[in-house]
Amino acid sequence: MxxxxxxxxxxxxxxxxxxxxxxxxxxxxxxVEPFIDNSDFIRIFKISNGTAKNWRSKGVIPYVQIENKIYYKVSDIRSLLNKNYSTI
Known part of the structure; x- marks a missing residue:
């Protein structure tokens, strides 16, 4: 030794x-920026899969699709919330 x-x-x-x-x-x-998957996105926003699909097709929220899985950047979700924030 x-x-x-x-x-x-x-x-x-x-x-x-x-x-x-x-x-x-x-x-x-x-x-690496954090991402969440579509099922978490739907659960967090309490929306249907159809609503999430509609938002994606209208360009309301950017996303990444790898085969059948869909992911969203957490920063894009924050941006969506901030753009639609209202004090009224």
């Missing part, structure tokens, strides 16, 4: 810190 001296440990710590900094930088560059 290899014995590590202080210089070995310092080198390992330095490489580990460098790796952590690179990972943190990558995480900042690769921010």
């Amino acid at each position: 290899k014995q590590y001296d202080n210089s070995d440990i310092e080198e390992i710590e330095t490489r580990l810190e460098q790796t952590i900094k690179r990972l943190e930088k990558l995480q900042k560059q690769v921010r």
